[in-house]
Amino acid sequence: MTDPKTWLRKNPQVRTIRVAACDLNGQPRGKRVPSRFAHKVVEDGTRFPFSALNLDIWGEDIDDSPLVFESGDRDGVLKPTERGFVPMPWLEAPTALLPIWMFHEGGKPYEGDPRHALAQVVNRYKRHGLTPVVALEMEFFLIDDSAKKLQVPVSPRSGKRRKAAEVLSIRALDTFDIFFTDLYDACEDMDIPADTAISEAGLGQFEINMMHQDDALRAADDAWLFKMLLKGLARRHGFAASFMAKPYEDYAGSGMHMHFSVLDEDGNNIFDDGGPKGTDVLRHAIGGCVEAMHDSTLIFAPHLNSYERLIPENHAPCGISWAYENRTAAIRVPSGSPAARRIEHRVAGGDVNPYLLMATILGAALNGIEDEIEPPEPITGNAYAQDLPMIPTDWVSAMNAFETSEIMPRILPQELIRNLLLTKRQEQLYMTELSPLEQVEIYLDTV
Numbered sequence: 001m002t003d004p005k006t007w008l009r010k011n012p013q014v015r016t017i018r019v020a021a022c023d024l025n026g027q028p029r030g031k032r033v034p035s036r037f038a039h040k041v042v043e044d045g046t047r048f049p050f051s052a053l054n055l056d057i058w059g060e061d062i063d064d065s066p067l068v069f070e071s072g073d074r075d076g077v078l079k080p081t082e083r084g085f086v087p088m089p090w091l092e093a094p095t096a097l098l099p100i101w102m103f104h105e106g107g108k109p110y111e112g113d114p115r116h117a118l119a120q121v122v123n124r125y126k127r128h129g130l131t132p133v134v135a136l137e138m139e140f141f142l143i144d145d146s147a148k149k150l151q152v153p154v155s156p157r158s159g160k161r162r163k164a165a166e167v168l169s170i171r172a173l174d175t176f177d178i179f180f181t182d183l184y185d186a187c188e189d190m191d192i193p194a195d196t197a198i199s200e201a202g203l204g205q206f207e208i209n210m211m212h213q214d215d216a217l218r219a220a221d222d223a224w225l226f227k228m229l230l231k232g233l234a235r236r237h238g239f240a241a242s243f244m245a246k247p248y249e250d251y252a253g254s255g256m257h258m259h260f261s262v263l264d265e266d267g268n269n270i271f272d273d274g275g276p277k278g279t280d281v282l283r284h285a286i287g288g289c290v291e292a293m294h295d296s297t298l299i300f301a302p303h304l305n306s307y308e309r310l311i312p313e314n315h316a317p318c319g320i321s322w323a324y325e326n327r328t329a330a331i332r333v334p335s336g337s338p339a340a341r342r343i344e345h346r347v348a349g350g351d352v353n354p355y356l357l358m359a360t361i362l363g364a365a366l367n368g369i370e371d372e373i374e375p376p377e378p379i380t381g382n383a384y385a386q387d388l389p390m391i392p393t394d395w396v397s398a399m400n401a402f403e404t405s406e407i408m409p410r411i412l413p414q415e416l417i418r419n420l421l422l423t424k425r426q427e428q429l430y431m432t433e434l435s436p437l438e439q440v441e442i443y444l445d446t447v
Helices: 003-008 037-045 115-126 168-177 177-190 216-236 279-293 356-369 395-404 414-431 438-447
Strands: 018-023 027-032 046-049 076-081 095-103 131-143 194-199 204-210 240-241 256-263 322-323 330-331 342-347
Touching: 003 046, 018 037, 018 046, 018 322, 027 037, 027 046, 037 046, 037 095, 076 414, 095 115, 095 216, 115 131, 115 216, 115 356, 131 216, 131 356, 168 177, 168 194, 177 194, 194 279, 216 240, 216 356, 240 438, 256 356, 279 322, 279 330, 279 342, 279 356, 395 414
Parallel strands: 018 095, 322 330
Antiparallel strands: 018 027, 046 076, 076 095, 131 204, 131 240, 131 256, 194 204, 256 342, 330 342
16 A cells, blocks of 8 residues: 555645545445645544444434434544545546544444454454455446436447347447446556456446455455446446446346455465365355355345345345356356365345445355354256245345344444444335335435
8 A cells, every 4th residue: 555645745636535434335424625634634534423334325314323312423533444545537626535444532443334344354264364365246237317217328339229138248348438448447546456347137237347356355445446436437427327236127137246265374275175176165164155144135135126136037046055157056166277266155236335245255154164064965957946945035024134143243243233224224114105216216326
């Protein structure tokens, strides 16, 4: 990381900065600061209420949260993360973002901060001499939301709309070539390791893969920053970009699949046995993920719209299963070089908080490794056609499973679990008052 003060000196064109932390819904919360006062934030941090990381999807306080009136709405102290300053290429004026995370007055991490939840899980791995290596597949939609009915944006090249899904279509990518060129340039500027782009099965749907890396916190930072970048840059190009799980009723939704392996202290992949099956440790990690999958569905599907995606035979696994090289299963072990043997967790929607996603999956896998949990037998064939135990497929059931779980407190801090449940129950109450169109409007730009 470049020293923040050095970065500012080298970038005198930056006149303002943003300081932002990630709330439970993955929304950036923070402040705008003139760059000439940025040294104060770098040296001393900044302050805002603990409750600011526990707001609902509208940005409102949680009515019965103990963080608000009951505690006097006390401040936390927010300090820069290891990332340092990153440019914000989607804004017109030269601007930089300083990611921050929350602590108590005496320096103790605030357990309601999702980035700290992931840090705790990574530290669990470190105590075993292990390092997770992770990568995310980021699916999203490009959308013209200028009218009530959502549709694919007009092609800047042809002036026409392609109202069809185009899986792995070069033409679809070329249609928005100027946008994707700007996007990759911006990822370079922000040091986000964006790799392959493909067109997907939905209208105007695409996927960009992030490179594998052995720093889970940085990988989650990359995903969080990429979401901000993509949505902001799309608006500069005259349309919307959204990670909403299911904007179109008749087409598949967006997922956020997570790939991971684990290295030992010598840099060896502990899932690699030299063959296609993988080690006992691989199997135990899968066992932990399978065991936690039902109870952690609220992390993988955190919004009302998330459950529109969880429909059998629609590229979104609902049955709890695992398999080798089978994309209908919830957990897939990809084929390929044994040295790259890994797990792909395929349940989460694109609308998730990447810090909570990584914390939950990696934490569940480590439970399995620590307890040597044996998974069920791997399935073969079409998972959608088999009689499998199911994850909750509605929001309230997912909240109930999360609330009563004996597994989740082993993975996530109790305070975060409480805060997330309060948030989701408030959202569920107010979402019932909205029309489907109003629900789409709020999710389109937020998640």
